[in-house]
Amino acid sequence: GDSVTQMEGPVTLSEEAFLTINCTYTATGYPSLFWYVQYPGEGLQLLLKATKADDKGSNKGFEATYRKETTSFHLEKGSVQVSDSAVYFCALRLQGGTSYGKLTFGQGTILTVHP
Amino acid sequence: GAVVSQHPSRVICKSGTSVKIECRSLDFQATTMFWYRQFPKQSLMLMATSNEGSKATYEQGVEKDKFLINHASLTLSTLTVTSAHPEDSSFYICSASRLRGPPTDTQYFGPGTRLTVL
Numbered sequence: 001g002d003s004v005t006q007m008e009g010p011v012t013l014s015e016e017a018f019l020t021i022n023c024t025y026t027a028t029g030y031p032s033l034f035w036y037v038q039y040p041g042e043g044l045q046l047l048l049k050a051t052k053a054d055d056k057g058s059n060k061g062f063e064a065t066y067r068k069e070t071t072s073f074h075l076e077k078g079s080v081q082v083s084d085s086a087v088y089f090c091a092l093r094l095q096g097g098t099s100y101g102k103l104t105f106g107q108g109t110i111l112t113v114h115p
Numbered sequence: 116g117a118v119v120s121q122h123p124s125r126v127i128c129k130s131g132t133s134v135k136i137e138c139r140s141l142d143f144q145a146t147t148m149f150w151y152r153q154f155p156k157q158s159l160m161l162m163a164t165s166n167e168g169s170k171a172t173y174e175q176g177v178e179k180d181k182f183l184i185n186h187a188s189l190t191l192s193t194l195t196v197t198s199a200h201p202e203d204s205s206f207y208i209c210s211a212s213r214l215r216g217p218p219t220d221t222q223y224f225g226p227g228t229r230l231t232v233l
Contacts, residue, residue, distance in 0.1 A: 036224075043225050102161055103222065106158055
């Protein structure tokens with residue numbers, strides 16, 4: 001079945017450090033890929049997305065590129081801030097079919113950024 | 116922006132009782148709502164998809180009679196955990212999609228409800 005695997009956390013970084021959170025996926029079709037972020041006490045928010053191979057999603061300094069050849073969608077940010085501390089979820093959604101709108105999530109990665 | 120609320124945020128109940136969790140879209144009409152369950156340090160697992168005015172579609176392995184879902188209006192869906200047991204203790208999260216037909220990428224999530232069954 002479809003699945004998403006994220007790197008194990010938690011990840012702890014100093015402010016201005018470079019961030020990478022790895023995400024790989026297994027899917028039977030051609031999925032859309034997403035990164036969601038969950039700040040403490042809040043619901044998940046869409047951070048960025050990519051809908052086809054080689055697309056790059058970006059938002060708030062975060063980037064991720066849809067790599068079909070490696071089935072990956074790694075999240076990166078060049079310089080993290082304390083306010084980036086949150087839980088990050090990688091997810092996929094198949095295009096069409098009976099699973100309309102269904103998101104398959106990775107297990108989440110806790111990021112803590114220290115001043 | 117689109118806001119989804121859940122109520123209650125936390126609930127503790129005795130084994131054998133039923134608990135109802137509400138999910139509301141506050142400033143938009145949600146034709147589709149999703150219910151997820153999240154165990155500690157684990158991923159969100161989709162339990163069911165509900166469309167306004169029709170029966171919910173449950174994922175494999177989710178007991179329909181255990182987790183009753185009602186989506187009676189365009190702004191409200193409820194999840195009732197019937198005859199709750201300690202193994203039902205979990206974090207329940209809902210999300211809402213605002214458009215009918217092909218879903219957009221905008222699924223708006225509620226903050227979640229922590230259920231503890233004693």
